[in-house]
Amino acid sequence: MRIIEEKDKFCNALISWYNDEKRDLPWRQTSNPYYIWVSEVMLQQTRVDTVIPYYNRFITRYPTMESLANADEDELLKMWEGLGYYSRARNLQSGVREVVEKYDSKVPENRKEISTLKGVGPYTAGAVLSIAFGIPEHAVDGNVMRVLSRLLLIEEDITIPRTKRIFEEVIMELIDQEDPSSFNQGLMELGATICTPRPKCLLCPVRTFCSAFDEGRQDELPVRTRKKKSKIVPVASFAIQNKNGDWLLRKRPKTGLLANLWEFPIIEVKDDRKPIEIFTAEIGLPIKSLSEVIAFKHIFTHITWEMNGYRARLNEEEPVPEGYQFFTKDEVETLPKPVPIIKIWESIKNGGI
Structure with missing residues (x-):
């Protein structure tokens, strides 16, 4: 050659x-x-x-x-x-x-x-x-x-x-x-x-x-086999405020997807139930004033999240679920968050907190 x-x-x-x-x-x-x-x-x-x-x-x-x-x-x-x-x-x-x-x-x-x-x-x-x-x-x-x-x-x-x-x-x-x-x-x-x-x-x-x-x-060229389609996973995330205006987040596990980053409560929509029904069953918090703020896809290497982001308030004073805690708006700004949570947070801010 x-x-x-x-x-x-x-x-x-x-x-x-x-x-x-x-x-x-x-x-x-x-x-x-x-x-x-x-x-x-x-x-x-x-x-x-x-x-x-x-x-x-x-x-x-x-x-x-x-x-x-x-x-x-x-x-x-x-x-x-x-x-x-x-x-x-x-x-x-x-x-x-x-x-x-x-x-x-x-x-x-x-x-x-x-x-x-x-x-x-x-x-x-x-x-x-x-x-x-x-x-x-x-x-x-x-x-x-x-x-x-x-x-x-x-x-x-x-x-x-x-x-x-x-x-x-x-x-x-x-x-x-x-x-x-x-x-x-x-x-x-x-x-x-x-x-x-x-x-x-x-x-x-x-x-x-x-x-x-x-x-x-x-x-x-180059010769490249087609990638397998990534798995589609419908998920919902809930940005929840208490009566003081603070926001509920948790730190993800130390290993795995988005390890050690902070997120609003997230649930996988696995069946025909509404996201709020799954949230109540899995997280155990009664919430009100539920409104959708954003819907988008987020692509990882092997899966794609079809994400719906909601905003809500606690129905009443309830014990904080294990692993979660409340943060002020300024504290939320300083926490390291994954891109899907940033998108939800930015949508909420753009709509006026």
Whole structure:
């Protein structure tokens, strides 16, 4: 293949384009491995434009690994609020604590050690090693697999985990030894801006090396089996005030979906009963002045919540159910909440509390 035969020309074309056209992103202004680590974790399954303000606030609040290692989890989750996939934040903090305690606050500079850190998979390890330390290591994500599938006409299904090994081996054969940072970031940038699901081939700086372009098959690649439809779960959430105007919330369990985040009472609508009937049976609180404030879908990795959010008041003074407690409006603002609860809360505020 031409790309293999003319590896140096390919690398030069890719890196030159990247240096001229790369987006001005805050994590590209540093070689601090901790900062790059934070950015890579935030960018998993999240758009760049969404990440930028979160990254800037996060680095301002936790400028050192020690400051993140010692951070209160509720505060950390509040900083992460709205980014989703909250296990990323917990794993990041755990991994950083390992570096502080085991490696004297110095991020390991080899794949074997960095890969032992909590939450650091093959991609994150390679990204930090190549970008922060200039070590020629593979960093293969979805964008990179899409680019290489087309460049090399790789027809293996990219949704199969073992397929990633093919791309990792290709990267290690192609990677520029002098500037692995720009090489890896160039592939990422190409996949994010040019070699997108609907490729802009006429703008591509390396199309002369692309086998799929030569054969007119770029729209067929990468090969990807269709995802199974996520399970639809109807749920209802109740924002309940007592006579003092305080709001009833509970902290979710320490493990599982949306772990350790605060929520209004939520019930799963499992049968033909009305949500209020299920709520009364499961939570045991008599409520009044029930009104729906919002309805929406919230998509997780494997399930989709069809959410209906209600506002209500306690019918009378009742014992607080186990695990729940009342908070003032200002206290609710400070609690780390999952996106569905934020949507309900914002709707209530917009309607006037």
